[in-house]
Amino acid sequence: MIAVRAHSTALRSHTMTPCPLTEWMLREAGVTEGMRVLDVGSGAGDVALLAADLVGPDGLVVGVDLDAEVLKTARQRVHGRSNVEFVTGDCRSAELGDGFDAVVGRLALLYVSDPVAETPER
Structure with missing residues (x-):
């Protein structure tokens, strides 16, 4: 359990670092206003929050993560955005x-050992 906590702490600090490259990649991937986006392994919400800004008030971003504790941090970072939600699971x-x-x-x-098999079809 200690290793899991240490790993979670390391991921939390990494995902809370602003990343212009991530925003660029979201834009290049075609994330635009009004879209519905699923962020898998959302962690502290860095990518979900960037995506929420890109999809605007008419879009929706759902971040999902197995770690309920790190999602508490993500929810605290929402700062009034109504177009992003986080789900534990x-x-x-x-x-x-x-x-x-x-x-x-x-x-x-x-x-994950097989990323293609693990990616949800939604």
């Missing part, structure tokens, strides 16, 4: 709904 089994225009995951796929 596994992206393959969580009740996330359908109809997402894009599925993103900055660090999540580094930790």
Whole structure:
């Protein structure tokens, strides 16, 4: 359990670092106003919050992560945005709904043996 906590702490500090490259990649991937985006392995919410700014008030970003503690940090960082929500769970089994225009995951796929098989079809 100590190793899990230490790993979670390291990920939390890494994901809370602003990343212009991540914003650029979201734009290049076609994330635009009005879209519904699923952020897999959302962590502290860095990518979800960037995506929420890109999709604007008519879009929605749902961040999902297994770590309930790190999602507390993500929720604290929302700062009045009404177009982003965070769900604790596994992206393959969580009740996330359908109809997402894009599925993103900055660090999540580094930790699975078969990224294609693990990516949800939504």
